[in-house]
Amino acid sequence: MFIDALVKEIKNKKCNIVVGLDPRIGSIPEGVKNKYFKECGHTIKAAAEAILEFNKEIIDNVYDFVPAVKPQIAFYEQYGVEGLRAYMKTCKYAKEKGMLVIGDIKRGDIGSTSVAYSNAHLGNIDIEGTIHETFAVDAITVNPYMGGDTLEEFMKDIKEKEKGMFVLVKTSNKGSGQLQDLEVNGKKIYEVVAGLVNDLSQQSIGKCGYASVGAVVGATYPEQSRTLRKLMKESYFLVPGYGAQGATVEDIVDCFNEDGLGAIINSSRGIIFAYQKSEKGYTAEKYGQAARQEALEMRDAINKGLETVEKCYW
Ligand SMILES: O=c1ccn([C@@H]2O[C@H](COP(=O)(O)O)[C@@H](O)[C@H]2O)c(=O)[nH]1
Numbered sequence: 001m002f003i004d005a006l007v008k009e010i011k012n013k014k015c016n017i018v019v020g021l022d023p024r025i026g027s028i029p030e031g032v033k034n035k036y037f038k039e040c041g042h043t044i045k046a047a048a049e050a051i052l053e054f055n056k057e058i059i060d061n062v063y064d065f066v067p068a069v070k071p072q073i074a075f076y077e078q079y080g081v082e083g084l085r086a087y088m089k090t091c092k093y094a095k096e097k098g099m100l101v102i103g104d105i106k107r108g109d110i111g112s113t114s115v116a117y118s119n120a121h122l123g124n125i126d127i128e129g130t131i132h133e134t135f136a137v138d139a140i141t142v143n144p145y146m147g148g149d150t151l152e153e154f155m156k157d158i159k160e161k162e163k164g165m166f167v168l169v170k171t172s173n174k175g176s177g178q179l180q181d182l183e184v185n186g187k188k189i190y191e192v193v194a195g196l197v198n199d200l201s202q203q204s205i206g207k208c209g210y211a212s213v214g215a216v217v218g219a220t221y222p223e224q225s226r227t228l229r230k231l232m233k234e235s236y237f238l239v240p241g242y243g244a245q246g247a248t249v250e251d252i253v254d255c256f257n258e259d260g261l262g263a264i265i266n267s268s269r270g271i272i273f274a275y276q277k278s279e280k281g282y283t284a285e286k287y288g289q290a291a292r293q294e295a296l297e298m299r300d301a302i303n304k305g306l307e308t309v310e311k312c313y314w
Pocket residue numbers: 020022072104170171172173216217218240241242243244245266267268269270
């Protein structure tokens with residue numbers, strides 16, 4: 001099951017972080033992009049090639065101690081077909097290096113359309129008996145706004161193909177409260193969604209005791225995450241908002257259960273563009289090493305924080 005593979009990697013690597021692969025061409029070092037711009041001009045193809053090279057260097061520098069990567073598909077889609085090719089190649093490369101891949105795709109639609117999303121991102125597509133995989137990754141993020149039936153359509157691939165999904169429950173952005181914190185029948189919307197996630201998670205509990213149906217819970221809302229931890233005991237939390245969005249170790253420790261497991265903390269810009277922190281003596285030429293250093297520091301800070309509250313698994 002996806003969750004068993006994730007928890008195994010987390011325990012083996014003693015690391016609770018996921019590196020977000022959100023490449024922005026403006027922040028990719030000149031040395032990388034100029035190579036492709038010289039070859040192909042200022043084209044979509046050149047940008048996509050630069051993104052792929054950049055991602056591979058980041059993966060090469062973190063795969064030995066980081067369990068998973070989370071590419072956000074929007075950063076690839078904006079370059080059309082070439083961008084999506086870079087997304088697929090990035091996912092494949094990370095998998096070859098032994099990392100789990102969480103596709104941050106935030107999909108969800110009426111049931112039959114969710115099936116198509118699931119085929120694309122978790123399963124495969126059957127063309128008159130010939131099976132093809134397209135974007136398949138280990139787990140995806142899913143938007144629950146259209147209701148529980150839209151989530152259920154992903155369960156077939158989660159069970160049969162041993163995949164996972166993280167449902168948006170309480171997001172990290174400033175406006176997340178505008179809808180998610182509204183009260184209906186004495187419950188916040190995010191609590192209602194947590195109920196849906198908890199129900200689905202019961203169908204996907206692995207040997208490790210956690211479920212392949214998890215929740216996205218923003219690091220920027222520690223109070224809400226404490227409530228949510230109690231409502232979804234078996235669900236793993238995918239926690240964005242650390243670093244660039246301002247959340248710190250203190251904000252994320254309660255996303256973990258008492259067993260020291262239950263959460264994987266994402267940082268994207270803070271790691272992949274760490275080379276821009278010139279105060280730390282990093283350089284553009286060594287952007288991969290800068291990302292490695294920053295990810296190591298994040299891992300150690302989180303482990304130390306968890307030790308302090310007596311929740312460190314190892
Ligand atoms: O609530 C959410 C859900 C998803 N995200 C995504 O996580 C990363 C965060 O990037 P940083 O650079 O570390 O801020 C990004 O891909 C978002 O789309 C989120 O931030 N909050």
